Amino acid sequence: MGDFFLQEGNQNKCPRGASLRFAHPAPSKARPRILPVFLPLAGCPGRCLFCAQHAQTGVKTTSLEQSHDFLERCLEAARPDAPLEVGFYGGTFTALPRAWRDRFMATASRHRERGVVSGVRCSTRPDRAQAGLLRELAAQGLDRVELGVQTFCERVLRLAERGHGADASLEACLAVREAGLGLSLHLLPGLPGHTPEDFARDVEQAAALAPEAVRLHPCLVLAGTGLEQLWRSGGYEPWSLERTIKALAPAVLRLWRAGVAVTRIGLAHEPDLEAAVLAGPTHPALGMRVRALALHLFVAELLGDRRAAGLRAPAAVSGGFWGHARELAAPYAALGLERDRVRFEDRDDFQLDVRDD
Ligand code: SF4
Known part of the structure; x- marks a missing residue:
């Protein structure tokens, strides 16, 4: 039996005894070097x-x-052979006083002319992303908007007192596209009242909007927030780590299949953050664990009711393939892929040998 190349829609047609060749399901997209410029709560x-x-x-x-x-100093020191994409994060960039918005954009543009800025992105809230404003920012050199959607669930948005509904998020996505800008979405699974089923619907909606990228930030109880008070009064219980990983892995696979890159899972582990986390699903290898489980789900779906005789995988995935502390060894063995049946090789694609019994 020969090679069977995986194409959209033919997953279940691979005959027993064949070798199935496929690429990693994560879309491969260029990753710019981002210079984050934080404007906390501005x-x-x-x-x-x-x-x-x-x-x-x-x-x-x-x-x-x-x-x-900070921006000026970093860009002065930047070199044209290693350009940076400027990212304005941590606040609502589009709602800054106009003079400040103009000043930040003008500084980025000036250094772009020197060849040290490859792009400019900002994060903002959906209800501060009107079409006219985004067109203006695009004309000033903005390339991409990262929208803090958090969830499309009306009930959860209300409970979180977010101040806008899902319509504002959908309109903002359209406005970003109409302004000719790139679109990234941030989702926040596990807010008060948010269930894994709500999150699965959020992911479907996100995939339908076809952003280039999504960031997934599972909800944590951080010191000094309103959520801390709610949690201390017994009005909120964060998702467990296990529930989070189980909900995020199929979400990541769904997004990969829609061609959407998942560029972050969990918050970056800053020392200040670790001190501020009171409760919630954190783990230093959260992203690796979720991505590893997503790949396992992908392989399991390819096999369906068949078992594998062996897998040849790119050496590049060897680090995270078995998950944290080999937590995926037993799930892979259940597919027929015990440790000695998986080989990591100098190759770009996977080859999955399907048993013929
Ligand atoms: S989550 Fe709310 S408070 Fe925090 S940066 Fe975004 S808009 Fe501002």
């Missing part, structure tokens, strides 16, 4: 229930002047 109309930007970003900066000095 432009935000209020403080969202779950948000502790100073702890999340590890940035003590309190003034826009300081953030601008």
